[in-house]
Amino acid sequence: MDLTLALTALAVVLVFAVVRPHKWPEAVVAVPAAAILIAAGAVSLPEAAAEVGRLLPVVGFLAAVLVLARVSDDEGVFKAAGALMAKSAANSQNRFLATVFAIAAATTAILSLDATVVLLTPVVLATARVLTVPPRPHAYATAHLANSASLLLPVSNLTNLLAFAAAGVSFLHFTALMAVPWLAAIAVEFLLLRWLFRRELAITPQPQTREAIDVPVFAVVVLGLTLAGFVVTSTVGLSPAWAALAGVTVLAAHGLVRRRSTVSRLVGAADVPFLIFVLCLGVVVDAVMVNGLDGALRGLLPAGDTLAALLAVAAIAAALSNLVNNLPAVLLLLPLVSASGPAVVLAVLIGVNIGPNLTYVGSLANLLWRGVVRRDIAAGPWEFTRIGLCTVPVTLVASVIGLWLALRLFGV
Known part of the structure; x- marks a missing residue:
């Protein structure tokens, strides 16, 4: 029962998040769903509090990353x-596409996939x-790279942040292991x-007309130092959130002083209703797991970290991402694979990051895009889905093979 x-409750929350009638925040349904499950005893209050x-x-x-992306936009990044993309397109759409790929991959990796979808x-x-020129090739490039190019850094995607915590590796080790899968995904998607x-x-x-590109030097330098800060804080045992x-x-x-940003824009960029939705979704997923679904999923997952096992896990x-969305999928799978080691955790991450290119x-x-x-x-x-069917299987296999090679190069 x-x-x-x-x-x-999980189905209702996900359907509402996908449909979003009247553009209401996802939290409108997620909060009462979590409360009902706690009140009904499907998940205890201590268990819910622990998950939160x-x-x-x-x-x-x-x-913090969402606000960082917004202030970067305010600064003109x-x-x-856009000026760089236009300049690169002289007499060749292929060069334009290559520049879109390079900028979208960097944006997704450093500022998260939401920045790629909403801002780029x-x-x-x-x-x-x-x-x-026809916009479809370049628009689909941003859609696909918002998912598949988010493999590189722990900060690139909410799924990465969750997997990073479960994998138990350092920021640099995570990045080293995911660099080859990331490059493989980008190369396959481009071709x-x-x-x-x-x-x-x-x-x-x-x-x-050739115009000079006005590079926001201050913003670019701060972003570079912030990226370096992720590495340094992780190395000394602090959270990269600092x-x-x-x-x-x-x-x-800098933006407020120069009146390029406003307090209301910065607060809005944090998207507090979505953050509340994530917390409540975690409680709902926890209720599903503690009431028996963990056993059913555990039986599907292969043992070990051979190439065949990693391919099966991914x-x-x-597949689970396209059934229930990648965020619930990673919340469901990580507790089951975290004890198996970083290799299996990162295979799950490849699956939940590349798999979503198959369906909305x-x-x-995808829905934002x-x-x-x-x-x-x-x-x-x-x-x-037709375009995803052409790219997802090949990209998934190439990235898992890249992970398998990286594990042998850098160790677990």
């Missing part, structure tokens, strides 16, 4: 990126309009999207 109630306590540091770090994608679409959109990419961009907070403080103060994680349900970032591009391209569910 408790399992049925917990599964029903486990997620709080991760959620706080996410808030994405405007400069509109810039890419505007640049395509200026160049009078496949270039082939899929070869007709549209054959159209020559209109020549543009580096994120320092970067946010410096850039926000495939299961990818796969990640909340659909809303951003709606005015420029018709990106229906079938087209999104």
Whole structure:
């Protein structure tokens, strides 16, 4: 009975998060769902409090990264990126696509996938309009890289933050292990999207007036120092959240003094309702797990960390992401694999980060992207899945093989 109630609550929360009627925050349903499960005894109050306590540091770090992305936009980082993309497109859409890939991969890795979807994608679409070229290849590049290019750093995705905590490795070790899978994913995505959109990419961009790119040097330097701070804080045993907070403080103060940012924009960037949704979703997922689903999932997962086992784990994680969304999928799987070691945890991460490119349900970032591009391209569910079917299986296999090689190069 408790399992049925917990599964029903999870389904209702996820459907509401996907549909978001009247654009209401996801927390509108997640908060009462968690409260009902606690009141019904499906999960005890101490268990719920423990789950919230486990997620709080991760959620706080996410808030800092979201604000960091917003103040970077206020400082002109994405405007400069658009100018660089336009300049690179001289007589060749392939060069334009390559620049979009490079900037989207860097944005996703450093500022998180939400920055790629919400801040970079509109810039890419505007640049395509200026160049009078079809926007679909470049828009799909940002969609796919928002998921698959988020493998590199612990800060690149909320799923990464959760996996980083479960893997028990340092910031540098995590990055070293995921660098090869990250590069493999980007290379495969580039080759496949270039082939899929070869007709549209054959159209020559209109020549543009050469203008100097106004690089926001101060913001770029602060972002570089913040990235270095992630490494340093992790090395000395501190949470990388302190580096994120320092970067946010410096850039926000600079933006406020120069009136490029406002307090209301910074508070809004933290997206507090979404953070509350994540905490409540954790409680709902915990209720599902403690009432028996953990045993069923455990039976599906292979033992060991051979290449075949890692491929199977990643495939299961990818499939689960497209059934219940990647955030609940990682919350469901990490408790089951954390004792198996970092290799299996990172295989789960590859699955939940690359798998969502298959369907809109796969990640909340996909749904955000659909809303951003709606005015420029018709990106229906079938087209999104058709393109995902061409890229996800190959990208998933290439990235897992990359992880398997990295484990032998850098150790577990």
